[in-house]
Amino acid sequence: MNTFILNLETATTNCSVSLSKNGETIVLKEDNDKSYSHAERLHVYIDEVLKEANISSSDLAAIAVSKGPGSYTGLRIGVSAAKGLCFALDKPLIAIPTLDALGHQVKIEEGVIISMLDARRMEVYSAIYNSNYEQIRATEAQILNETSFEDYLQQGKVYIIGNGVEKTKALINHPNAVFVENKLPSAKEMGLLAFNKYKKGDTEDVAYFEPYYLKDFVALKPKVK
Numbered sequence: 001m002n003t004f005i006l007n008l009e010t011a012t013t014n015c016s017v018s019l020s021k022n023g024e025t026i027v028l029k030e031d032n033d034k035s036y037s038h039a040e041r042l043h044v045y046i047d048e049v050l051k052e053a054n055i056s057s058s059d060l061a062a063i064a065v066s067k068g069p070g071s072y073t074g075l076r077i078g079v080s081a082a083k084g085l086c087f088a089l090d091k092p093l094i095a096i097p098t099l100d101a102l103g104h105q106v107k108i109e110e111g112v113i114i115s116m117l118d119a120r121r122m123e124v125y126s127a128i129y130n131s132n133y134e135q136i137r138a139t140e141a142q143i144l145n146e147t148s149f150e151d152y153l154q155q156g157k158v159y160i161i162g163n164g165v166e167k168t169k170a171l172i173n174h175p176n177a178v179f180v181e182n183k184l185p186s187a188k189e190m191g192l193l194a195f196n197k198y199k200k201g202d203t204e205d206v207a208y209f210e211p212y213y214l215k216d217f218v219a220l221k222p223k224v225k
Contacts, residue, residue, distance in 0.1 A: 003061045004053070006046065006085070007190035010038045010078030011070025012096040012117065012163060014184040015029040017045035019053050027039055031085050037176070038077045041159025049129060057089055062203070064194035066185060067095040068212035069125040069139065070117055075211035083206050092203040094194045097212070099127040102162055106180055111157030112136065114149060116164030117185075124164035125214055128152065141214050146171050153177060206207045 002021050009016040009030075015038045016030035029045040031037070050057060058106045065082035068075045086093045099115035106113045108131045116126040124146050128137035142148070142165055152158050160168055161180040169179050197203070 003195060004059055005062050005064050005191060005194045006060050007064045007187040007194055008042065008078045008082050009185050009187040009190060010042065010074040010185045011065040011066045011068055014186060015041045015045065016187040017042065017049050018191055019049045020195060023192040023195030025188050026192040027209060030186060032184060038074055042081050044168060052145060056128065056189045057141055060091055062092045062094050062194065062198050064094040064096055064190055066098045066101060066190065068098055069214035070098050072213060079209065079211045084211065086206045088089060088189065093206045093209060094197045095204050095209065096190050096193050097139070098185050099125070101131060101189040101193060102185045103129045103133060105183055106161055108159055108187060113151050114158060116162040116168065118163045118167065123172035124167065126164065128185065133216045144168060146173055148172060
């Protein structure tokens, strides 16, 4: 029997929806509109993906969502949509760490992968993986400087991916640094990760699940004129 999982990725400007069958992505709809059009597009893409695969929402085994870190607003929209579908369809919710899925866009034999998302100023959210995608350093918010990731760079090739690359390139000039440019988290890589979690019964409590913001959201106070 086929296991269809709907995957939602909204942690950055890329509004991305995929449908996977037994861990393989069979349909993908995404749009990296810099104006964060997730609220309008997400449900349209969900409908289009199901239509293209010629299945109904009741055929889904589970809903997977990118859990963060990332944009506060983007994550809230994705998680709200995923929870709504899970409640309506009585399906399990699977949470995929955003940086895990991003790292899977890089295929390497040796070295390490640093998944990195832009935060404010010189800050990024990052996690480090080996060539088998095993996490070797926990996800953290860090301030970049010229010595960031020095230990890893001295040991071998370091592949840096995500929208934090531009910031990092300006600071780190090392022969072992490989910058994988113009890449954002995508629902395309979520299918296999979600399928593996589904097989293990690794699901979330839909009522209580919250995105992984990493840092408390700070609302900026409007400037007094």
